Amino acid sequence: MDLSTLTIHEAHERLKNRDFSAGELTQTLLKRIEEVEPKVKAYIIVTSEKALKEAEQADMIIAAGKIAPLTGIPLAIKDVLCTEGITTTCGSKILSNFVPVYDATVVRNLKRAGAITLGKANMDEFAMGSSTENSSFGHSHNPWDLSAIPGGSSGGSAAAVAADECIASLGTDTGGSIRQPASCCGVVGLKPTYGRVSRFGLIAFGSSLDQVGPLTKDVRDAALLMNVLAGYDPQDSTSVNKEVPDYTTFLKPDLKEITIGVAREYFIEGIDPEVEKAVREALNVLQSLGAKTVDIALPHTEYALPVYYLIAPAEASSNLARYDGVKYGFRTEKDENLTAMYKKTRSEGFGAEVKRRIMLGTYALSAGYYDAYYGKASQVRTLIRRDFEEAFKKCDVIVTPTTPTPAFKIGEKVDDPLQMYLSDIFTIPANLAGNPGISVPCGLTGNGLPIGLQVISGPFEEGKVLQTAFAYEQNTEWHVKKPKF
């Protein structure tokens, strides 16, 4: 058996039984990376030596009989998360030489839990994109079809899991950047409630939307990672001081207590028929497991995309101001005076999509436009949040397709940003409202591309999301299917 295909809980059992060591597991994965990376390009950097050292430590802990669920588990970390002593580029030339002196809180938590870092996963520059084509370090490929995008912005994290280049990975999700690539690559991806997981050390894109979450091979693994990721962090004022449950306790095989909301706003024109069919079939499966379904309305859904494309770029335009060539990162050589240094550093250091969003956000916040754009968008955001609040009075979870279409071809939408933005139409509302959402595999298209099922719940109800996804997964086979490439 190939160790690289193991899930966290499978690997854990066998590490515990001393079937193999963390060192062996890590070596297997490094070998796998060496083999498939030329095709997939999931990583920006692979930290083999560090990983092997961490594996040695993990083996000592295991030898001492102190194994924890993540001890010795090799993971990939999206390159938007700061890792002490390891280059953290955010997929951008402007940070190509940036080595943080601190770990992101989530990275620190994983280290404490004994996990091993294999490397930093590729991503769209500053997490802006839905295809990982916006990386300054080349695009990643979808293991199910190497000519297709893996989704984005956590495309590297999703592709690495799908291609067995890690046991699991971390991604971040601002408008769907965990769930959409999970859907494209046929893996599980969870975006937690805003405030559930610390953002400290997560390089900000849209601060009021960003969340860190797991990308895994099954739902149990997502729960296991959430047990370590979730929690209050005094270094993040927006993290919420609320008790973290043991998420594995929600992994029950039936859904007798669950009412599922189905919103017509998520089955719109333009949705791929294969995707709609797969999701409808998934709803049947969920009903057969005891779940009740109820029609709900989320009337402001159509505004989610425009609202998102005002708020996220507005925040980004300010968040990315610090990359000015003064303190760290890339700096132009043509720095004859201050203004030229600023202009040229940022012109040369940022890619097209990042510049587009900085301009969009700057405009939305400008004097005379603020009220009409950012101000109005903030108000509509409240309406979208209220839609969910109303809906969750009638149901426990809402089930939708994760994306309107399966993964598209590399290069297909790079010149059409609006088409690209539509990839996130079903994932964005949960970010605007702050709710958790998961994507689980629910089918394959005729062309053999994965389809994702999204489950959304009310804030801090990750348990219900995991329960629904788990029950579905346990009664279907999609999550065990592997790409052949």
Next chain:
Amino acid sequence: MEYEAIIGLEVHAQLLTKSKIFCSCTTQFGASPNTNTCPVCLGMPGVLPVLNKKVVECAIKTGLALKCEVAPYSVFARKNYFYPDLPKGYQISQYEHPLAKNGYLDIELEGTVKRIGITRVHMEEDAGKLMHEIEGAVTGYSYVDFNRTGVPLLEIVSEPDIRSGEEASIYLQTLRSILRYLEVCDGNMEEGSLRCDANISVRPKGQKEFGTRAELKNMNSFKFVRMALDYEIERQIEVLEEGGTILQEARLFDSKQGITISMRGKEEAHDYRYFPDPDLVPIEPGKDWVEEIKAALPELPQQKKERFTRDYSLPEYDSRILSTSKALADYFEECVRLFPQPKAVSNWIMSELLRLLKKDNREIEECPVSPQQLAALFHVMDKGTISGKIAKQVFEEMYETGSSAEDIVRKKGLTQVSDGAEIETIIAKVLAANPDGVEKYRNGNTKVFGFFVGEVMKETKGKANPKIVNQILQEKLKT
């Protein structure tokens, strides 16, 4: 035509918290460049601000002392602009929802009281410092010191209620005094812990609409504030009289020339694109906390002045001077506790003590004579051991050396001569040496009495008890 000036002040006060506003770095002044920094105040990727509660407490204190409403809901906003001393490319400040607003400050103008409205008090972070010339460093570069980045500031904005440079200066002095009483700011204008900008316009008297305003910067003393504003008022009137128009612009005060200079070209019109900072949650100081802070507010200068006038029967003038700083007021009260003659103590502090401090440009906190030492001097004087005149000498020596009054009196043999027999002998000697004078006095020219006193004092090197000298001299001259 007669004009009137419309002035509003924007004061920035550096708060005396131990750590910075959004990280735990120390706020200590004077460390070598970039040593009081961390990833948070350096604006490294991925870091997040965490609000220092002490800053909010200082801001609430100040808001309450300035009779403001403390907002139950207040928000930090980002002020976006590029400058190398601003590591994040934005300053965390407050915009739409400041912590406190709608207050006032009463200032005293030649016996009358004028109320100046306070528009708002808000919290923000300071920027770093650019250094263009550093000894030993490669030339042609500018350097940035981020030690000051993230030091907490309060911005206190007044209503346009001020009408002259003099009023502005008094407003600023009164405000400074309150900030120091609250122990939220040390008020040092030269070091920049208290900074003042002004918005100023003029209009024909009687006109309701405001004229176009200029913004004045770089006025780092009370005197410069007065000078800059008075100059600017004259300048604007002159421009209008000549049929010109006032430009809405920033102007810099040049203290060497005593004039204001347009900053045009140096600072373009900014659109700061303020928006709520998504990294910080709204501040909602509970009523209980605000009440708690209110209850713990110290006695403020105005209240103290009134109490001094009432309880110590001091003239208002004395009370006002003594209450300008809390340290001075405390000094006075400690002296009075040890030597309960308030007016005598007040006189001494205002004439002798403040004169010496002013000469050395020292604050009362740096006074080498403690209240205990000064009270001891009063007691020595009161017992008649030394005269008031000698006491002044002794005090100067105490101030120079830090020695006690008793030690100085003993070492220098300054003890007053009060022995009648000894004084009588000296007087006899003086009278014998000046028979003409004695003759004059006895013929009714009493003016020479002073001359004899002077001679006696000369003989005793000023140590003779003047009361006894007077008494014996009068007796001797009669007979």
